[in-house]
Structures are given as C-alpha cells and as structure tokens.
Amino acid sequence: MSEGVYHVPVLLKEVLEGLDIQPDGVYVDVTFGGGGHSKAILQQLSSKGRLIVFDQDADAQQNVPVDDRILFVPHNFRHLKRFLRLHQVPPVQGILADLGVSSHQFDEASRGFSIRFDAPLDMRMDQRAETTAFDVVMSYSAAQLHKLFEQYGEVTNAKTLANTIVQQRDKVSLKTIENFKQALHSVVKGNPNRYFAQVFQALRIEVNDELGALKDLLTQIPEVLAPGGRAAIITFHSLEDRIVKNYFKKGLFEEVEDTNPFGQDTNKAPLTVVTKKPIVPSEKEQKENPRSRSAKLRIAVK
Incomplete structure (x- = not known):
C-alpha cells in the first residue's frame, strides 16, 4: 500500500523543523498511520538514531519499513510510558502525535468511519476494543x-x-x-x-475515548522526554486543540482563572511552549490536501 494512498502527512516540513531532529536521537511517532512523518524522521536519523512508532490500528503495521532503527508498538499511545519502559527506551529527544483519523480509515468502507459508504456503525480504531x-x-x-x-x-x-x-x-x-x-x-x-x-x-x-487518551498521553510526555526534548502535536478540532494548548501552557486541561493577586503564575507547567500561536498549513498544502485544512500544530520543549 503506497504512502500517498494511505495518508498524506500533514505539516511535514513544519513538524521536522519543530522537532529539531538530532541525528543520533531517539524519537517517538505515537500515531504511525501511513508512516509519512516517520519516513521523513528516519531520513534525518543516523545509523545510531532510533524511532519507536505506535499505532493501535492493525492495518498500519503493513506500512512499517524494513529498518533496524524502527520499533513498531501495536497499542494505543495512552500506554506510551509503559511500552517505552518495557522496551528499555531511554529518555527521548522528540515525540510526535498527529491526531487526525488517517485517510485510509475514512476510505476503508468497512470501518464505518465515513458517511460516504454503507457499512456497520463501527468506528473502532482498535478492532480489539x-x-x-x-x-x-x-x-x-x-x-x-x-x-x-x-x-x-x-x-x-x-x-x-x-x-x-x-x-x-x-x-x-x-x-x-x-x-x-x-x-x-x-x-x-x-x-x-x-x-x-x-x-x-x-x-x-x-x-475510542480520544480525549481521555490524549490527556493520558500529554501527562506522560514530560516523564519520557529528555531535557531539551520536544513534543509536536497536530490537532484537527477545537476540543483537542484546547486540551493541548492548556496543558502545554499550564500543565492543566481546564482553563483556570488566575486568582493570585501578585500576578505570579502558581501553576508550573512541565513544558515550555515554543509556538505562541498554532502553526497551520499553507494555502498550497490546503489546496493539495483538503483534509489538512483544520490542522493545527503546537510544539513544546522540556
């Protein structure tokens, strides 16, 4: 199955720049999908670099390239810390999450994600659920x-x-x-x-308990990142974007009123925001890949 058909990677150039890839580093792509982002990360890694990829959708495993530097974990990214520990992965230099449903999932009629086809009302990303x-x-x-x-x-x-x-x-x-x-x-x-x-x-x-899984992922990111490591998260609707924005900024999921009269920020966020405003696709990208239209990329560093 060719990458172009499976899923076009969104904001690819911006993701690679945002992750600031170190050739010998260890990176995690928690939403492997068609492997577009992963392929580009691998191209920037040396023979010492490593890439761990997560995907709970069994179909995604067909896209994993034959490469000693890559490890595929067939599970939901909410179990990030557990599986990195299991595989004895050291603190990592970067984590990427692209929260969009892959084009393949929308186009595979039997999965029941798309209103374009008649199929069972299913929508499970992980068929084991x-x-x-x-x-x-x-x-x-x-x-x-x-x-x-x-x-x-x-x-x-x-x-x-x-x-x-x-x-x-x-x-x-x-x-x-x-x-x-x-x-x-x-x-x-x-x-x-x-x-x-x-x-x-x-x-x-x-x-798929998508918002619960996202919160679980976010709270684990500071624990698995090495100092100076970066997290890049692409969201596709306001609910997800709000969760990511609040967590990156405050280390919390809800908006909080600042009640401190001295104006000091009492919530110490575990990460530092790199993108004051989210990065969005260029007009050219939106034209070439209409599904990228609502994408927003936020980056934070430990």
Whole structure:
C-alpha cells in the first residue's frame, strides 16, 4: 500500500523543523498511520538514531519499513510510558502525535468511519476494543447522547437528535450507516453531509475515548522526554486543540482563572511552549490536501 494512498502527512516540513531532529536521537511517532512523518524522521536519523512508532490500528503495521532503527508498538499511545519502559527506551529527544483519523480509515468502507459508504456503525480504531458506535447509540440514555453530541460534535440540535435516536432505536434497525442516516433524516439541520460529519465525529471520539487518551498521553510526555526534548502535536478540532494548548501552557486541561493577586503564575507547567500561536498549513498544502485544512500544530520543549 503506497504512502500517498494511505495518508498524506500533514505539516511535514513544519513538524521536522519543530522537532529539531538530532541525528543520533531517539524519537517517538505515537500515531504511525501511513508512516509519512516517520519516513521523513528516519531520513534525518543516523545509523545510531532510533524511532519507536505506535499505532493501535492493525492495518498500519503493513506500512512499517524494513529498518533496524524502527520499533513498531501495536497499542494505543495512552500506554506510551509503559511500552517505552518495557522496551528499555531511554529518555527521548522528540515525540510526535498527529491526531487526525488517517485517510485510509475514512476510505476503508468497512470501518464505518465515513458517511460516504454503507457499512456497520463501527468506528473502532482498535478492532480489539469491545464497544462500537452501534453499541453507543443503542445503550446510552437520551441525556448521555445529548451531552455527547453537544460536547464532541457541537451539533446544533443535540437534544432533539438524542431524543430521536432513543425513540427510533426500538422501532427500526440502526445497525448500519445507511439505516442510521435514514432513521434520523427528519432532524438534520442544514447541509446533511456536514451535519452527519459532526454526529460521526462525536461518536468516533466517544467510541475510542480520544480525549481521555490524549490527556493520558500529554501527562506522560514530560516523564519520557529528555531535557531539551520536544513534543509536536497536530490537532484537527477545537476540543483537542484546547486540551493541548492548556496543558502545554499550564500543565492543566481546564482553563483556570488566575486568582493570585501578585500576578505570579502558581501553576508550573512541565513544558515550555515554543509556538505562541498554532502553526497551520499553507494555502498550497490546503489546496493539495483538503483534509489538512483544520490542522493545527503546537510544539513544546522540556
């Protein structure tokens, strides 16, 4: 499977510059995917350099190049510290996370990530996981679904949508993407594709506990980075970007009011922000790869 087809690496030049790669260093790509970023990192490493790559999606393993310097870990990046310790990896010089769903996952109809195909309502990144999107829509209460669509999908009529799902799930099958869309067509607001993209984003985040995994990853980064080591994180929606921004800046996930009257910052962030503003793709990149449009890169150093 060629890299171009699988997933085009977003903000590639900016990531390589941001990581400030040392040829003999040890680097971690926690979202290997099509291996585009990894391939470029390997090209900058000497024979002494090492690259550890994580991906919970079994399909990604087909893209790992034959190279003694690379180690593939078939697990979610929330277990970063555990597996680095298991493989006796020393403190690392850089960590990269590209939080976008790979183009391959969207294009592989059977995975149920895309509204373009009819397939089971699945959306698991890790096929070993138990809960599918179908399980979520069948078992969550109206209140849980409402919160989910409002927070993770920013769906305008999240409450109506949640109530409709609960009413419809006893009457009709919601097992496939087509069934699901048909059952809910009466509540769609605005452009149906955009509407369902938001609904699917919310379900995907929930099924894969994406925000929980991101928080787990962030808190481990300072522990596995060597002094002077860098973290580069690419996000694709405001929820993720806010979490990364707050953690890099304050070492916390929520916005906090500064109550200290003397203006001293009482929260000592474990990392120092390199990018005051997030780096976004150039117009040229956005044109060539429309899926890069919402990407934001933030970099911090230990």
